[in-house]
Amino acid sequence: MGYTPLDGLMMGTRSGSVDPGILIQLMRQGNDAETLNNILNKQSGLKGLSGVSGDMRQIQALIEQGQERAKLAFNVYIHRLRSHIGSMLGSLGGLDALVFTGGVGENSALVRAAAVETFEFLGLKLDKQKNNASPVDEDIAAVDSGIRVLVVHTEEDWAIAQECWKLAKTL
Numbered sequence: 183m184g185y186t187p188l189d190g191l192m193m194g195t196r197s198g199s200v201d202p203g204i205l206i207q208l209m210r211q212g213n214d215a216e217t218l219n220n221i222l223n224k225q226s227g228l229k230g231l232s233g234v235s236g237d238m239r240q241i242q243a244l245i246e247q248g249q250e251r252a253k254l255a256f257n258v259y260i261h262r263l264r265s266h267i268g269s270m271l272g273s274l275g276g277l278d279a280l281v282f283t284g285g286v287g288e289n290s291a292l293v294r295a296a297a298v299e300t301f302e303f304l305g306l307k308l309d310k311q312k313n314n315a316s317p318v319d320e321d322i323a324a325v326d327s328g329i330r331v332l333v334v335h336t337e338e339d340w341a342i343a344q345e346c347w348k349l350a351k352t353l
Contacts, residue, residue, distance in 0.1 A: 308322060
């Protein structure tokens with residue numbers, strides 16, 4: 183994320199990073215700031231591309247039914263996910279582990295497999311059986327992978343509670 187949750191990877195209903203020229207074009211079409219805000223935050227991402235849903239589970243079900251827009255939404259999501267992973271490699275000086283978390287990261291074996299497959303040139307290999315077994319807090323990398331692949335259960339509410347406790351102690 184950047185200044186807002188809109189920046190970065192596209193989400194269920196959020197656009198993720200977009201070419202600023204898109205905003206100019208939408209303004210030329212008569213959209214005001216509130217309309218743009220609604221489009222970018224509530225009508226974009228997987229929902230906007232699929233035309234149906236921002237839920238990756240539904241997107242995957244629609245792909246199985248042959249729905250082309252769902253396939254487009256999935257492919258764009260994977261492309262953007264790979265590009266974000268790849269863009270960090272230089273800044274990080276390599277990769278020790280790739281961690282999947284949150285709703286999609288924890289629950290979509292298809293997303294994890296698609297994200298990882300293009301990074302095999304780095305020595306990253308996924309254990310397909312572990313990936314497909316609904317792992318929680320597990321390393322799903324193949325034994326001979328040079329990079330660990332972890333699925334970590336998100337505990338956002340616990341992290342928020344801990345930060346609130348720290349803040350309350352300072353008051």
